[in-house]
Amino acid sequence: xxxxxxxxxxxxxxxxxxxxxxxxxxxxxxxxxxxxxxxxxxxxxxxxxxxxxxxxxxxxxxxxxxxxxxxxxxxxxxxxxxxxxxxxxxxxxxxxxxxxxxxxxxxxxxxxxxxxxxxxxxxxxxxxxxxxxxxxxxxxxxxxxxxxxxxxxxxxxxxxxxxxxxxxxxxxxxxxxxxxxxxxxxxxxxxxxxxxxxxxxxxxxxxxxxxxxxxxxxxxxxxxxxxxxxxxxxxxxxxxxxxxxxxxxxxxxxxxxxxxxxxxxxxxxxxxxxxxxxxxxxxxxxxxxxxxxxxxxxxxxxxxxxxxxxxxxxxxxxxxxxxxxxxxxxxxxxxxxxxxxxxxxxxxxxxxxxxxxxxxxxxxxxxxxxxxxxxxxxxxxxxxxxxxxxxxxxxxxxxxxxxxxxxxxxxxxxxxxxxxxxxxxxxxxxxxxx
Numbered sequence: 001x002x003x004x005x006x007x008x009x010x011x012x013x014x015x016x017x018x019x020x021x022x023x024x025x026x027x028x029x030x031x032x033x034x035x036x037x038x039x040x041x042x043x044x045x046x047x048x049x050x051x052x053x054x055x056x057x058x059x060x061x062x063x064x065x066x067x068x069x070x071x072x073x074x075x076x077x078x079x080x081x082x083x084x085x086x087x088x089x090x091x092x093x094x095x096x097x098x099x100x101x102x103x104x105x106x107x108x109x110x111x112x113x114x115x116x117x118x119x120x121x122x123x124x125x126x127x128x129x130x131x132x133x134x135x136x137x138x139x140x141x142x143x144x145x146x147x148x149x150x151x152x153x154x155x156x157x158x159x160x161x162x163x164x165x166x167x168x169x170x171x172x173x174x175x176x177x178x179x180x181x182x183x184x185x186x187x188x189x190x191x192x193x194x195x196x197x198x199x200x201x202x203x204x205x206x207x208x209x210x211x212x213x214x215x216x217x218x219x220x221x222x223x224x225x226x227x228x229x230x231x232x233x234x235x236x237x238x239x240x241x242x243x244x245x246x247x248x249x250x251x252x253x254x255x256x257x258x259x260x261x262x263x264x265x266x267x268x269x270x271x272x273x274x275x276x277x278x279x280x281x282x283x284x285x286x287x288x289x290x291x292x293x294x295x296x297x298x299x300x301x302x303x304x305x306x307x308x309x310x311x312x313x314x315x316x317x318x319x320x321x322x323x324x325x326x327x328x329x330x331x332x333x334x335x336x337x338x339x340x341x342x343x344x345x346x347x348x349x350x351x352x353x354x355x356x357x358x359x360x361x362x363x364x365x366x367x368x369x370x371x372x373x374x375x376x377x378x379x380x381x382x383x384x385x386x387x388x389x390x391x392x393x394x395x396x397x398x399x400x401x402x403x404x405x406x407x408x409x410x411x412x413x414x415x416x417x418x419x420x421x422x423x424x425x426x427x428x429x430x431x432x433x434x
Contacts (some may be wrong), residue, residue: 031269053087056429060088063421064403068411071390074402075332078426079340087399091332095315096404098330100273101390102323104338105330107266109307110281110301113289116263116351120146120190120284121203124157125176125311127252130166137255138171138240140247141227143204143220144179144294146259147280148428150270151207151226151256153278158230160255169231169238174245175224179203180283180293184217187295188325197324200274201283203293208276220244263351270355270381271363275322282321296318309341317407335402343400356381356393359423369420373431378423395426396434 064076075091086092121144128137131177139161145147180203185194194200195217199209206226216222224242231238259265262281269277279295286297299318307313317329342352357363361376364382369375380393380401386409392402403422405415 027397036426042224042283046125056425057088058421059425060091064090064186064418065327066405066411066414066418068213068407069092069405069415069418071170073406074404075408076422077332077336077401079336081343081394081398081400083338089332091334093312093315093331093333095317095329095331096405096406097326097385097387097388098323098328098335098404099390100323101276101335101381101383101392101404102318102321102325102328103270103273103278103400104335104392105302106278106282106307106319106321107355108338108342108348109285109298109305109346110262110266111348111351112305113206113285114262114302116261118288120144120145120259122149122153122157122257123253124161125247125250126254127174127251128171129252130164133165133167135166135169135171137169138174138245139169139227139231139238140174140245140251141204141224142176142179142247143202143223145203145284145287146272147205147277148259148265149204149206149257150221153228154206154223154227155233156257157255158227158234158236162234162236164207164254166236166254169205169236172240172245173224173228173231173238173242173243174247175204175220175222175227176245176247177204177220178246179287183294186279186320186322186325188319188327190324193324198279198322200277201276203283215236227313235305237434244301259426263355266351267355269366271357273364275324278322279320306338309338311338313340323388324385325389330404332392332402332404335404336400339392339394339400343394353379353394359400369423369427372427374420374424377427377430380423384412384416386410386412389419391416391419391423395423396430398430398433399426401426 006177075094075096077092078088080087109275123205124141124211125140125142184200195215199215200219202219204223206223209216209219221244228238228242282295282298285301287293290297290301312334315331316334319325356364356379359365359369359378377396380391383390389405389410389412394400403419
């Protein structure tokens with residue numbers, strides 16, 4: 001079933017009232033380098049050692065500077081994964097919109113709370129009883145939040161019902177989406193994001209709610225209609241129509257399909273920056289480990305896990321799983337620490353690293369950093385909205401980094417070019433020592 005019995009309930013409600021930290025530092029390229037050196041010293045690197053790194057830091061600072069991108073609304077940090085040192089920092093604690101870098105926190109919460117082998121089930125339940133070849137009562141298609149539920153899987157469910165010897169259904173086909181709440185979007189989303197940046201959120205949705213002509217606003221009803229059609233095609237007649245409903249605790253299990261493992265779902269979410277998957281997995285965390293299938297319940301679990309892992313949450317505000325929300329805030333320090341935490345976790349690293357796009361090769365980095373040494377060496381999560389651009393990830397097995405750039409709006413092209421230059425400086429440093 002959708003809720004594994006061995007996973008306990010946990011988590012307090014998230015603190016969404018934390019004041020957003022805003023630092024209005026006005027800098028220019030040369031002062032950016034000086035600021036970087038000063039902050040490295042602040043993080044505990046001896047002065048002599050900091051001086052020996054000044055050329056490296058100056059290259060990073062200059063790479064980060066971009067026209068039409070405010071240095072005062074830019075934050076970046078680099079960790080050495082081998083020594084634990086902070087090699088570069090500019091506004092590392094500045095609270096900024098993360099865009100899709102928010103998905104890194106969703107990745108951590110889902111893998112930690114559910115486990116990489118977790119699967120999401122979709123069931124057919126019978127209300128009533130079977131009499132010969134007739135099911136006396138309703139059939140319920142119950143969803144547990146599979147973001148990848150396909151037409152082929154619904155067809156398989158219909159065939160399983162037919163294989164159970166059922167040829168007639170006297171009642172209706174009901175779509176049950178009660179595993180999640182009924183909120184279709186995330187808090188703080190722009191209205192135009194609905195059905196454009198993400199399908200309608202529902203615990204029961206097939207083919208992402210795409211009918212072939214449009215994206216439905218009533219995904220559970222659409223799923224019930226598709227299932228009713230597939231039953232007829234499988235040789236099962238249905239007397240009643242399709243409607244919404246909730247299965248009783250006494251409903252009899254008749255058929256079931258499962259999603260791919262969570263590790264596979266996570267990889268799709270991060271490689272392609274899929275907002276829908278992120279929101280569905282966040283609600284899944286809340287449903288399984290929290291107080292229910294809502295974003296707020298999932299975030300309560302997520303915040304508890306991040307805090308327990310030692311991820312600094314000062315200046316962090318999480319209200320959705322995808323980063324579409326205008327209310328989300330992260331700091332470069334928080335994201336880089338999260339990345340380092342997952343890197344150092346032998347159970348999580350094998351699922352995190354393959355989930356990140358590869359520079360010049362896969363996903364949202366396929367067309368970026370296509371030249372050596374960054375190509376194939378940088379793995380990072382991208383993020384883009386009209387007011388935020390971000391890139392956080394790894395350079396080989398040497399560096400973890402995070403860059404957040406905000407504006408009103410931000411120049412996405414210039415921000416991405418600066419991120420690419422920054423990552424190339426890190427990649428050259430790795431290549432020069434290999």
